[in-house]
Amino acid sequence: MKALVHLLSRTKLYWGLLLICLIGALISPHTSSGHNIFLSYGNLTDVLRQVSITGLVATGMTMVILLGGIDLSVGSVMGFSTVICAMLLTKPGWTSASVMGVPAAILVGGAAVALAARFVFAGLARGRYVSAGRRREVSLTRWQSMGIPGLLGLLAAIAIGWWTMNQVPAKFGVLGVLLIAPCLAMVLGGINGLLIVAGRLQPFIATLAMMVSALGIARLTAGSDNAVVPVYTGTNATEAFELLRSMLWGVLPVPSVFFLAAICLFGAILRFTTFGRYAYAIGGNIEAARLSGIKVAQVQLTAYLLSGLLAGIAGVLFVAQYRQGKPDAGTGLELDAIAAVVIGGTSLMGGRGGLAGTFVGVLIFGLLSDILQLQNIDSNVQLVMKGLIIVCTVLVQEQNLGQLVARWRFRRSGEAQADPRTAEPHRPPSAAKAQLAREDLDEAS
Missing domain, CATH: 1.10.3470 (ABC transporter involved in vitamin B12 uptake, BtuC)
Structure with a gap:
């Protein structure tokens, strides 16, 4: 039972989607041919x-x-x-949109290519591969792991710039x-x-x-x-x-x-x-x-x-x-x-x-x-x-x-206990002790 409650709690979002679909199907109007819209x-x-x-x-x-x-x-x-x-x-031509857009495309496109290549080459520099039962490090120099991605990014920026500028006249x-x-x-x-x-x-x-x-x-x-x-x-x-x-x-x-x-x-x-x-x-x-x-x-x-x-x-x-x-x-x-x-x-x-x-x-x-x-x-x-x-x-x-409902129920139960018609009046501890002492004296006498 607990497993079922846990499963329903985890999938309540999907049950909500299903409930909305069910409500939509039930109250939806129909076409003249009787199809549900x-x-x-x-x-x-x-x-x-x-x-x-x-x-x-x-x-x-x-x-x-x-x-x-x-x-x-x-x-x-x-x-x-x-x-x-x-x-x-x-x-067509150099408008405010193309003046801002072409440099942005060159900058972002070149940076994206360089960053992607950087991840690839950094992975190669740390990676290992298996050949003929031997494990060997892939050795890349610092220039190869950093300079090659930068070069690829520069080439990508040049290609994007050339292509977008050819688009500007039209x-x-x-x-x-x-x-x-x-x-x-x-x-x-x-x-x-x-x-x-x-x-x-x-x-x-x-x-x-x-x-x-x-x-x-x-x-x-x-x-x-x-x-x-x-x-x-x-x-x-x-x-x-x-x-x-x-x-x-x-x-x-x-x-x-x-x-x-x-x-x-x-x-x-x-x-x-x-x-x-x-x-x-x-x-x-x-x-x-x-x-x-x-x-x-x-x-x-x-x-x-x-x-x-x-x-x-x-x-x-x-x-x-x-x-x-x-x-x-x-x-x-x-x-x-x-x-x-x-x-x-x-x-x-x-x-x-x-x-x-x-x-x-x-x-x-x-x-x-x-x-x-x-x-x-x-x-x-x-x-x-x-x-x-x-x-x-x-x-x-x-x-x-659930916490809100629990607090509300606790408050209601507390008010019911404090109601003088349903509960005994509250006495402080000192008064209760004094009453017990008087009862003991009466019994002794």
């Missing part, structure tokens, strides 16, 4: 498409929250990425915007990380400042006359961009493929790599992690870089979905992402949770919105209901609901 394949794929943008942002947010941090800037960073993507698609294509917009978003995420790591700012303050700044940069980039940058594939933008909003082999929406790939990739990183173990250790106790020799600053900086990267990809998918770039496209998105992460069981204190729970939390949020819309419930009422559900979910996930 909620369970229809088209409706479920639409839900998956709609939650993909929030899911990508929530994936990056999970890694930040596991470290005990927070990133309030992801919504503004995503809005900035939509403006960059829309301008690159629709405006309009950028799909690969161009998928390269430049996330790289610019990574730069903003890197600034967040540097403010926290080097500037010793609290994550709340640093990312709050970036949230405001990124919104202003996005508006300046778009221009005062362009509150919205429209994107019409086949007219002012390449028709190939339509690929990002299509169905992959007629089975899954392309945005959901990005979301699922991010969940699988970063879920594996958190579970099977040293970065993941370090993230949980830092979130559990940052001082103990630092004293254990973990490079806390590098892990924190990497988490904020990845959060910016995923927000940039979400911005490109937003443009593909809604055919426009808006500086305020991500307003409130950071709150939805945090809510999905918390519903998924990741503790805001850090050190506990994971991307499997975040995936379920994103689905719960999306299915709940879909059910409320199918019932034609007022949008303001939907916001109130979502808030209540978030509070109740966190109470259950943090196991505070």
